[in-house]
Structures are given as C-alpha cells and as structure tokens.
Amino acid sequence: MFGLIISLLVGKTIKASTFMPVQGSQVAAQVDSLYMFLLVTSAIFCVLVIGGLIYFVLKYRRKSDDDKTAYISHNNFLEFLWSFIPFVLFMIMFGWGWHVFHQMRDFSKDSLEVHAVGQKWFWDFKYKSGKSSAGEFYVPVNTPIKLIMTSKDVLHSFFLPGMRIKQDVIPGRYTALAFTPNKEGTYQVFCTEYCGDQHSSMLAKMKVVSQEEYEQWLQEDASAGLSLVEVGQKVYEQKCAVCHNTNAERKVGPGFAGLYNSERQFADGSSAVADENYIRESILVPGAKVVNGYPPAMPSFQGQLSEDELSGLIEFIKSLK
Amino acid sequence: MASSTHNYLNHEKGLWSWLTTLDHKRIGIMYMITVLLFFAIGGTFAMLLRTELIAPGETIFGAQLYNQAMTFHGAIMVFMVIIPGIPAFIGNFILPLHIGAKDVAFPRLNLLSWYCLIVGAAITFVSLIYHGSDTGWTFYTPYSIETDNGTTWVVLGAFVMGFSSILTGVNFVTTVHKLRCKGMTFFRMPLMVWGLYSTAILQILATPVLGITLLLLAAERILGVGIFDPKLGGDPVLFQHFFWFYSHPAVYIMILPAMGIISELITAFSRKTIFGYRAIAFSSIGIAAVSFFVWGHHMFVSGQSELAGVIFSLLTMLVGVPTAIKTFNWVATLYKGSVQFQSPMLYALGFLFLFTIGGVTGIMLATIGMDVHFHDTYFVVAHFHYVMVGGTLMAIMGGIYYWFPKMFGKMYNELAAQLSFLFIFIGFNVTFFPQFVLGAMGMPRRYFDYLPIYEPLNKISTFGAYMIGFGFLIGLYVIIDGLLKGPKASDNPWGAKTLEWQTASPPPHENFLTEPEVTAGPYEYR
Numbered sequence: 001m002f003g004l005i006i007s008l009l010v011g012k013t014i015k016a017s018t019f020m021p022v023q024g025s026q027v028a029a030q031v032d033s034l035y036m037f038l039l040v041t042s043a044i045f046c047v048l049v050i051g052g053l054i055y056f057v058l059k060y061r062r063k064s065d066d067d068k069t070a071y072i073s074h075n076n077f078l079e080f081l082w083s084f085i086p087f088v089l090f091m092i093m094f095g096w097g098w099h100v101f102h103q104m105r106d107f108s109k110d111s112l113e114v115h116a117v118g119q120k121w122f123w124d125f126k127y128k129s130g131k132s133s134a135g136e137f138y139v140p141v142n143t144p145i146k147l148i149m150t151s152k153d154v155l156h157s158f159f160l161p162g163m164r165i166k167q168d169v170i171p172g173r174y175t176a177l178a179f180t181p182n183k184e185g186t187y188q189v190f191c192t193e194y195c196g197d198q199h200s201s202m203l204a205k206m207k208v209v210s211q212e213e214y215e216q217w218l219q220e221d222a223s224a225g226l227s228l229v230e231v232g233q234k235v236y237e238q239k240c241a242v243c244h245n246t247n248a249e250r251k252v253g254p255g256f257a258g259l260y261n262s263e264r265q266f267a268d269g270s271s272a273v274a275d276e277n278y279i280r281e282s283i284l285v286p287g288a289k290v291v292n293g294y295p296p297a298m299p300s301f302q303g304q305l306s307e308d309e310l311s312g313l314i315e316f317i318k319s320l321k
Numbered sequence: 322m323a324s325s326t327h328n329y330l331n332h333e334k335g336l337w338s339w340l341t342t343l344d345h346k347r348i349g350i351m352y353m354i355t356v357l358l359f360f361a362i363g364g365t366f367a368m369l370l371r372t373e374l375i376a377p378g379e380t381i382f383g384a385q386l387y388n389q390a391m392t393f394h395g396a397i398m399v400f401m402v403i404i405p406g407i408p409a410f411i412g413n414f415i416l417p418l419h420i421g422a423k424d425v426a427f428p429r430l431n432l433l434s435w436y437c438l439i440v441g442a443a444i445t446f447v448s449l450i451y452h453g454s455d456t457g458w459t460f461y462t463p464y465s466i467e468t469d470n471g472t473t474w475v476v477l478g479a480f481v482m483g484f485s486s487i488l489t490g491v492n493f494v495t496t497v498h499k500l501r502c503k504g505m506t507f508f509r510m511p512l513m514v515w516g517l518y519s520t521a522i523l524q525i526l527a528t529p530v531l532g533i534t535l536l537l538l539a540a541e542r543i544l545g546v547g548i549f550d551p552k553l554g555g556d557p558v559l560f561q562h563f564f565w566f567y568s569h570p571a572v573y574i575m576i577l578p579a580m581g582i583i584s585e586l587i588t589a590f591s592r593k594t595i596f597g598y599r600a601i602a603f604s605s606i607g608i609a610a611v612s613f614f615v616w617g618h619h620m621f622v623s624g625q626s627e628l629a630g631v632i633f634s635l636l637t638m639l640v641g642v643p644t645a646i647k648t649f650n651w652v653a654t655l656y657k658g659s660v661q662f663q664s665p666m667l668y669a670l671g672f673l674f675l676f677t678i679g680g681v682t683g684i685m686l687a688t689i690g691m692d693v694h695f696h697d698t699y700f701v702v703a704h705f706h707y708v709m710v711g712g713t714l715m716a717i718m719g720g721i722y723y724w725f726p727k728m729f730g731k732m733y734n735e736l737a738a739q740l741s742f743l744f745i746f747i748g749f750n751v752t753f754f755p756q757f758v759l760g761a762m763g764m765p766r767r768y769f770d771y772l773p774i775y776e777p778l779n780k781i782s783t784f785g786a787y788m789i790g791f792g793f794l795i796g797l798y799v800i801i802d803g804l805l806k807g808p809k810a811s812d813n814p815w816g817a818k819t820l821e822w823q824t825a826s827p828p829p830h831e832n833f834l835t836e837p838e839v840t841a842g843p844y845e846y847r
Contacts, residue, residue, distance in 0.1 A: 019761050034691055035761075042681035049648055049677045056655035057662075057670065060591070067659035069593040071847050079600050082649040083642055090638040093688045098631050100690025105627050154464040155557060157622065157697060161763030164694040168623045170558060171463065172551030175624045188772070192697035192765040194457050195464060197384045200768035252384075295469055 021188075024162035024181050024208065027103050031164040034100050041089060104165055107178045111146035112139065118149065118156035118169040120195055120299060121202040121242045131218050134238035136205045140214035141184050147177040153299065157193035160206065168193055181208040197252055197297075198242045223308065232316025235309045239301070246320055253298060254291060257320045265292045279314050328730065328827040343428035346828065349414030350728065351435055353721075356410050359401040359442065364793060366394035371752075371786035374779050377771050387769040388455035395458030396475060400482050401442055403713050404571065407578035408524070409434065409489050411720045412517045414728060416493060418821035418828065419511045421502025421837040426495035430488045437485035445478030447471070457767060459568075462549035462560040466541050473542050480535040483528045486574070490524030493517055502820075504839035508602070511819045511843040512595060515602040516581020519609040523570045523577070527613070531567035534560065558623055565616035573612045575709060577605055579716030580647055583669050586719050587651050589817040590666035591658030594844040597650040604643030611640050621692050630689055637687035644680055648673065663815075664738035668719030671746045675711025679704060682757065697767075700760025703753045711749060718745070718796065725803060726810030730827040733803030741795035748788025755781045819843050 023029050114137065115126040125137035139145050149158055151171040159166035163179040181187075191202035209217070223231045236246075236256075243252035248259075264278070265271045267290045272278055281288055283305070286298035305313070329346045339347060369390050373381050382390070413431065417424055425431050448454055448471025456465040456472055465472055497518050501510070538560070540546050547553030549560045580601075588595050595601065617625060617633030651673060660666070682704040686692050695701060726732055755778040764775045771779065813822040820843075824833050 019758050021763050031690060031694055034688065035685075035694075038685045038688060038691060042685065045681055046677055049652060050674055052652050053655065053670065053673055056652065056658070057660045060655060060658045060660050062592075062659045062661045067592065069591070069659050069846055070657040071594055072596060072653075072657065073594055074597045074600065078649075078653070079597055079646065083646055086645040087642050090641050090684065093684060094635050094638045097634060097688030097690040097692075101627070101630065101634075101693065104690065104693060154467070155461055159697070159763070159765065161694070166622050166693055166696060170551075170624055172557075173624070188763070190763065190765045194388075194461065194767040196455070196468065197388065199388075200384070200765075200770040297469075 021161040022183070022185070024160075024183050024185070024187055025164075025179050026182060027100070027179065028162065028164045030100050030103060034096055037096065038093060041093075105178065107146055107176065108144045111144040111178065113146045113148060114139070116147050116149045116158060116169070117152060118158070118191065118195075118202075119152040120154070121191070121198040122239055123158075123189065123191075123202070123204040124304075127218065129218055133222070135203075136207065136238075138207045138209055138214055138217045139181060140211045141181055141208050143211075144178065144180045148174055149176065150174050154195050155193045156191045156195050156202065159190040159192040160187060161190070162187040162206075166192055184208050184210065201242045223312075228308075228312045228315045229319050231309060231312030232314065232319075233312075235305065235313050236316055239304075240313070243298070253294060256317050259320070260318045264289070266290060267292050267294075276314055279317060280310065283310065283313065327829055328825060329830050330729070330827050332830040341432070343424070343432055344830065345413050345417050345425045345428065345431060346728075346832075348431050348435055349410055349412075352405060352410035352413060352438075353728075355435075355438065355442075356402055356406050359397050361797075363394055363397035363402055364790065366390045366397070368786060368790050370394060371783040373769065374771070375783040376780070377773055377776055379770075384769040385455065388457075388767075389453040391767060392454050392457055392475070396445065396454075396479065398709075399458050399571075399575075400445075400479050401438070403575045403709055404482075404486055405438055405489075406575075406713065406717045407582065407720070408493065408517055408520055408574075409438070409485065411582065411717065411724065412493065412513075412520075412578060413489070415724060415821060416496060416514060416517055417500070418727075418824070418832055419514050419819060420497065420500060420505050421820050421833065421839065422496060422500035423831040423833075424500075425492045426499055427488075427492050431492055434485040434488035434492070437488065438482055441478045441480070441482030441485065443478075444481055445475050448474035448478070459564060460535070460538060460560075461564075462538065462541070462555075462557040463551060465538060466550050473539055476535045476539050476542075480532050480539070483532045483535075486524045487528045487532075490521040490528070493521035494525065497521075502837050502839060508599070509839055509842050511581075512584035512598070512601055512605075513578070513581035513819075515605050516578045516584070519605040520574050520577045523574050523609050523612065527567045527570035527574070530563060531571070534563040534567065537563075558620075558625070561620055561623055562616070565619045566613075569616040569619065570609075570612045572708070573608055575713045577608060579672070579713040580605065582716040582720045582723075583651060583672050585817075585819065586665050586669035586723055587654050588844045588846070589723070589815050590663060590669070591655050591660045592816065592846045593654055593658035594842070594846055595650070596653040596656070597646070598842065598844075600646050601650050604646045607643040608640060611636065611643075615640060618687055618692070621689055622696050634687055634689040634692075638684070641680070641684050641687070648677060648680070663722075664735060664742055665719045665723035665815075667739060667742045667746075668715050668722065671742065672712060672715040672719065675707050675715060675746075675749065679707030679711055682707065694763075695760055697765055698760035699756040699764045699766055702766050703756035703760060706749075706753045706756075711753075718742075721800070723815070724821075725800075726814050727821055727826050727828070729804060729807070730810055730825075731803055731807030732810045732814065733799050733807055737795055737799045737802070741792050741799055744788050744792030744795060746792075748785045748790075748792055751785030752782050752789060753785070755779075755785075818845055 020032055117124040122135055124134050126132045149169045151169045156169040157166055158169055165177055165179055167175050167177045185208055187206040189204035189206055245251050245255040248255040248257040259274055262274050264274050284302045287296055290296045329344055373387050451471030454470055454472040454475040537548055541549055547555045549555045549557050551557055615637045617629055618637045621630045686695055722738055759775055759778050764771055810826050812826050820837055
C-alpha cells in the first residue's frame, strides 16, 4: 500500500516538472531534460531506500521480547555494489551537467551585446546605439544575446528563470550571461543575491520580440510627446518606486505626497523648506541633508539622469499632494 | 551493577557547583539547557518569518525587520544550535561513557568551551541594541561591510563561539586516542564515537579559517583595510571562498555526529548488530576528508571560472558515495532484525526518510548545469532544511529521547513523545516539500515579498511550520513532564549493548564504579 502512495507521490513529482517556468531557449529545454533524468533517478532511489526501509520495519517488527536476530556483520559484494552503482550514476549526472553548463557559457562572437548594471534596487540597461532603459529591456528573438553586467554597489545576481540561467553581478568587475531566446514573450528577471532591504523588489522584465519590433523600440524616443510630469512619472516608476511611495507613507525613504514646500527636520538638528533646489540636491547629493529618523541609505543619482528627467521628476513630486 | 543513590546529579549541590563543574556529564547538561533555549529563540524567529510569508506584501513586519529576523534565525540555528547540538551537548555526555573513560581528556577546556559559547552568544545578542544585523548568516561582502547596524557584533560573536567548537574538537580527538578503556580498540568503538571523531577533526581544521575570515570582516568594517571591499581594491568574492572553506566542512560538522546517533538508534531498536561496521566508520572519515575540497559548489554562479565550477561539481559527486554507503548499510541492518517503534527509533526512521530526500536533492544541486537554475532559490532552502532539520535535528531529538533515561534516571511519557514526533515529521514535509516546487518555479530565497503565483505553496508551507511548532511544544512538555514526574528508569531500559548502559542511570560521578573491560564489538546482539 505504501508503495502505491510512493508511486503516486513520484507521479506527482514528475508532473511537477511542469512547474518549471516557460522554456525560453534551447538551453532551457536541455536543462529540463536533465531535470527529468535527475528527478526520475532520484525517485527510483528514494522508492528503493524508503520502500525497503518500510518493508523491513513492518516485516521484522518485534513479535516478542525474546526475539532472536540474525548476526549478519557485513557483505563485501553488497558494499561494492552499492558504492559502484551510485558512483556510475553520479558520474553520468556530472557529465551531463557539465555538458549543459558548457552550452550556457557559450559566448558566440556575433552576439548582440547589452550592458546591464545592478544597483540597489533596480536594473539599468544600455545598448550600443546609446538607447538606455531601466526595469525593462528588449531583445530580438532567435539572436544570441550577451549580457555584460556589473554592479554599482553590492553583489546582485541576474536570474532569468525562463532561460534557466543566472550569474552573480559584482562591483568592480564584469560578469556575463549568454542565451538565445527562441520564444517571444515577457520574461521575469529576479535579483537572487541578497542585497538589502528591498532585495525582493529588485525585479525587471525582459521582452523577447521580433527583429522589426526590436529595431522600432531601439529607435523610439521614450519621452517624445510626454509632458514633463509624465517624464518624471516614468523615471519614478523605474528608479524611485522601490523606496518611495506616491502617498505620504514611509517606505525605505519618505513618501512623496505633500513633500514639496513642507518643512524638513534634519538629523543634525537644522531644518529647511523642500523647494526645487532641495529636491535636486537630495537626488544628486543625498548625504548633504538627511531627514531625521531615516538611515542615510539613498544612493546618488549624479550622472544617471538627464536635465530633462531631473526636471520631470521634480515636477512629478510637486504634483503629488 | 546496582544503581546507587549517589550519582553525578547529586554529587555536588548548588548553582555554583554547576557553573564551575569539570564533569563532562554536567557540562553536557549545561549545553543541553543552552542549546534548547537558543533553539526556542531561533524557532520563534522561524515562526515569525513563515507568518510574514503567508501572503505577498507586508503582513506582520516590513522588509527591514524580516531581513533581521532571517539573519537571526540562520545565525542562531547554525552557530548556537546545530553546531554545538550534537558534539558539545550529546557528545559531551556520551563520548566518555561510550569508550569507558572517567571524563574527557581536558575537563577545564571543556568548561571553557561552554563559556566561549555563552560569551559569543551574548556578544551576538548585543547587536540587537544596534538594530541587529541584516546580512543573512553568510555575511557576504561587500553588503556586510557597508550595512549600517550591529553586524560587527554578530560577526565577533560568531568568532568567539568558534573557539567553543575548536576546544570541543581538540578535547574529543585526544579523548578518543588516549582514554579508551581496556580492550576498547578502534574497531570496537560505537559508531557514534567514529562520527564524533571525524567531526572533531573537521572542527579543529576548519573553524580557525572561519575565525580568521570573520576577524578580517570585522577589521574591514572598523578599520577599512580593503581586503574584501572593491571600493578599496579588495575582492568581495574572496570572502565567499574563505567563508565556504569553513562553512562547507561545517555542514559535515553538523551531519556526521547525527549519522553516529542514527547508527546507535538503529542497532538498539532492531536488536541487531550493525551491517557493515567498517564501511560506516570509514565512510565518516571519507566524508570528512572530501568535504574540504567541495566548497566551490556554493559558488557555481559567483563568477569563478568554468573549469573551477566543473571540478567542484565532480568532487561534490564523490561525497555522495560514502553517504549512499551509510544509508544502504542502515537499511540493511533492519533486515531480519527485531524492530520496535519507540520514539527514538521513530526519529531514526524519520531521519532515513528525510535524509534520503535531502541527499538526492543534494546530488541535483551538485550537477552544475542544474544548479545554475536552482541556485539561491527555495530549492536550496528546502534541500538545506531536509538535511539539517530532517537530518541533524531529527537525530538530536532521537538522541535526547534515547539517552534521557541515562541522563536523568527517569522515563518520559512515550505516547506524548510519539505524538510530538508525528506533528514534527508531517509538519516538516508540509513545510519544506512545497519549497522544492517553489524553487523549481524560480522563487528566489531571502525574499520578504514574492510574486502572486507563489502564494498557494507559501500558504501550505506556513501552515506546515505551525504544525512543527506545535509538535515541538508537545516535545517541550514531554521533557519537562519527564524531568518532574517521570517514573524511575532502569539502568538499561532499551536492552542496548554499548557501555553507557552498563553503568547506573544516572551514572555516578566518575561514570563507572569499576573500570570496564571490553572483549567484543559494540553491537553484540546474538
């Protein structure tokens, strides 16, 4: 009966492979085949050990207090067998894993290169054409992509579950990821190296689109036709929303609603009114005035925002009442 | 041997006699109290974490508190519960009894090791005044350098606690070599002693590396020396190499003595000699030896070279072989035995069940192409808990119930103990099995908040955690009730063959009234 339960469990576990995220590349399909092999081998092993265990304890349960047990000390052939068979299986798993890993690390020379920069707590992307984006980036389908990555502050890790790949992102040096997406769609990006308070909010989206759509996106000026407040709102969503609410409620930093023209009390005891110059200074040189009761956690955005984006952001904050 | 009224518990009286005792049994009991206390604190943090994760978004506390609770849960459970849990607590009590010695080789060092743990733990808790620490128990740089709170205190606390581990290791190696009674050859030692011996070697060789690493990290925070901080030209990945060079052997410091306890329990409750004594003994040493060469499997995606990753994957596979040998030998021991299902045996069987799942998922993670997807997801969290809780903690619980009559001369309520096991075992699987699936689905670990698709499985997991919590509350009742009202236990209630059962329960001050002499192996059930 227990064997039945186990085989049901195993059946469930095999179905669970459908819990793997959508397969976005050839390598992802290879990882999933490896996963199936590991899962089935493991399940057989578990059934053997746990099934044998349950069979033995039920069959040889104590019948009376003066049961005599067999004196069996060892059996060298069995020891050899249950060392050698697992060893061979482990070597197959190792070899297969190596093969798959090697495909993941295959950086072809004609890759489309995209730079990614991690920073508490968002991702920035830069293309060779000069196009840049935050929180979201586009790549063309069926094209080898190389992500060249670094970090502005602490360790992060770039995880693309749909491609079954991840790579730590390290300040002071470059690391890289290679993949060739073969299915259009939107893919989730996670940060998988703990990086502080809002680690779990350090998300991004990757859009895999057709070549034409990709080129069109590359050409378009994201802020064309937008009002100043709308430009500011866009910047807010990409870079500020992780730490600041649009209402007055505290997140990591203060909420933005009602901030403009309010009286700010600072850690050193001084105070000032939050005018345009104060907000500008807070974005570019955040350490200059730290509001009382908050940690000096805000990073500087010096050099990361254009003059238009900065004005837009200030107008957006002013618009929040 | 008639049980005398004189024993180690009433040999001296008063709190001071305990705080200055050199008796390994009393020091073992002091470790028991501290470890169980820390376990209660670490467990409370676990309940809070799971409660926060019952739904996406903020439920009971914000991101900052969650990260601090996560750090304290990890640091307390690893440094104050699992590492001292078996060697310093159960091992301290049992090892000299197992080899027929009066005490350990260096009783004063033994007492000092307990004070190291207490002082280290106190320093760790001082950090709470400075808003705790939010780095996770792994203290990865450069985050751990720049985070603005009590991390320095936690790191220094772990450094001091390391000495507790080193002193215990030195003591046990010497004790095993020098203090075995007449006729106790190496191959007549109980397998528990082999487990503790291999652990002691690891404690001596690996813990100093952690000590130096943590000291460097503290120096980096206080003085800004620039070893790990990239802003000063340091290498943050170097920290990971140093850290795992200790912390990988450390997981064997946690599991090897647990495997020792399981060998004792399986033989005692199937009344049968162990199958493959030498295979189990040598596989302990084998695991200890290989464990020093596998640390890089924690760093497959850290940016180390592809070649390094592949070599570490290969070496990690080799750990699987001696581990499989042990598991098969334990199952084979049950063959034609006379199996009884008292609570210690239930924990041993629970160990085999959970450790097997923990083991095969460990092999999956060692497979480098697979690990890249699973790395830093809940798959790793589930695997780690299957081996550390399903493995080590199950063994600690089994060991407590098995040696409880020897330690206190009293029996506990068997029915309540079995009920407690049932809640813990089922609750454990309900908590952690769904986390394998969450990991496959890609849910990263150390996430205070998660995407809505992960919600149903997280709810199940939190429900399971409450079951475990309830199970441990019953366990607490069993222990307190047994201590206060337990009926008197006989010298050998389980009919086991190892030496500790040949003396009185509880044992006299110097363990044996007459020095024992051994003429046969430890499991002569004929």
